[in-house]
Amino acid sequence: DTEVTQTPKHLVMGMTNKKSLKCEQHMGHRAMYWYKQKAKKPPELMFVYSYEKLSINESVPSRFSPECPNSSLLNLHLHALQPEDSALYLCASSGPWRGRNEQFFGPGTRLTVL
Amino acid sequence: AQTVTQSQPEMSVQEAETVTLSCTYDTSESDYYLFWYKQPPSRQMILVIRQEAYKQQNATENRFSVNFQKAAKSFSLKISDSQLGDAAMYFCAYRTSYHSNTGNQFYFGTGTSLTVIP
Numbered sequence: 539d540t541e542v543t544q545t546p547k548h549l550v551m552g553m554t555n556k557k558s559l560k561c562e563q564h565m566g567h568r569a570m571y572w573y574k575q576k577a578k579k580p581p582e583l584m585f586v587y588s589y590e591k592l593s594i595n596e597s598v599p600s601r602f603s604p605e606c607p608n609s610s611l612l613n614l615h616l617h618a619l620q621p622e623d624s625a626l627y628l629c630a631s632s633g634p635w636r637g638r639n640e641q642f643f644g645p646g647t648r649l650t651v652l
Numbered sequence: 653a654q655t656v657t658q659s660q661p662e663m664s665v666q667e668a669e670t671v672t673l674s675c676t677y678d679t680s681e682s683d684y685y686l687f688w689y690k691q692p693p694s695r696q697m698i699l700v701i702r703q704e705a706y707k708q709q710n711a712t713e714n715r716f717s718v719n720f721q722k723a724a725k726s727f728s729l730k731i732s733d734s735q736l737g738d739a740a741m742y743f744c745a746y747r748t749s750y751h752s753n754t755g756n757q758f759y760f761g762t763g764t765s766l767t768v769i770p
Contacts, residue, residue: 578765580760583757586756586757628697632747632758639685640699643698646696
């Protein structure tokens with residue numbers, strides 16, 4: 539199974555809401571990532587969990603907080619977001635897995651902040 | 653830090669023709685991995701092709717092939733017999749080896765938007 543799943547597919551939230559994005563993979567990958575992507579732009583790395591160690595892109599505001607309950611699951615907690623946070627949020631994981639070294643991406647969560 | 657450069661923001665190709673997308677990168681490492689990813693409009697990012705730096709032979713996947721020039725730090729993607737379904741954003745990506753302390757980080761180029769003309 540080469541699938542990375544993300545829920546929800548779409549999310550609309552107000553600036554005072556708290557919500558969470560979820561990501562799951564069952565390839566035994568030990569690295570999982572959150573990216574933010576604007577239209578026609580490359581993904582911007584937000585967080586990496588690699589062997590349970592968190593690396594943070596220091597430009598990411600504290601209203602985003604990641605959580606890695608286990609090596610298969612990755613959450614992104616959202617709180618007090620701003621309209622400029624509206625974007626596609628991508629989860630990815632990487633191996634190695636069966637000799638493959640690339641990142642596998644989920645379908646993304648389209649987030650709209652009102 | 654590694655940088656990946658895609659100098660063609662937009663490209664177009666006639667259906668059934670061949671197009672080449674350019675990618676250059678900057679690194680001081682000798683062992684790394686390179687990838688081309690495709691992202692159709694409002695659809696998932698998927699891998700097109702991968703190349704290990706230690707392999708001299710250029711990777712090929714059906715209509716997609718790469719021209720990997722390690723000394724020149726160049727990694728171009730050739731799409732032959734272009735199809736309407738090839739229309740997408742294409743991202744070049746670099747990954748360091750597992751022995752590097754950044755072995756699980758990927759670096760992306762800015763992307764090339766490919767239009768296929770019927």
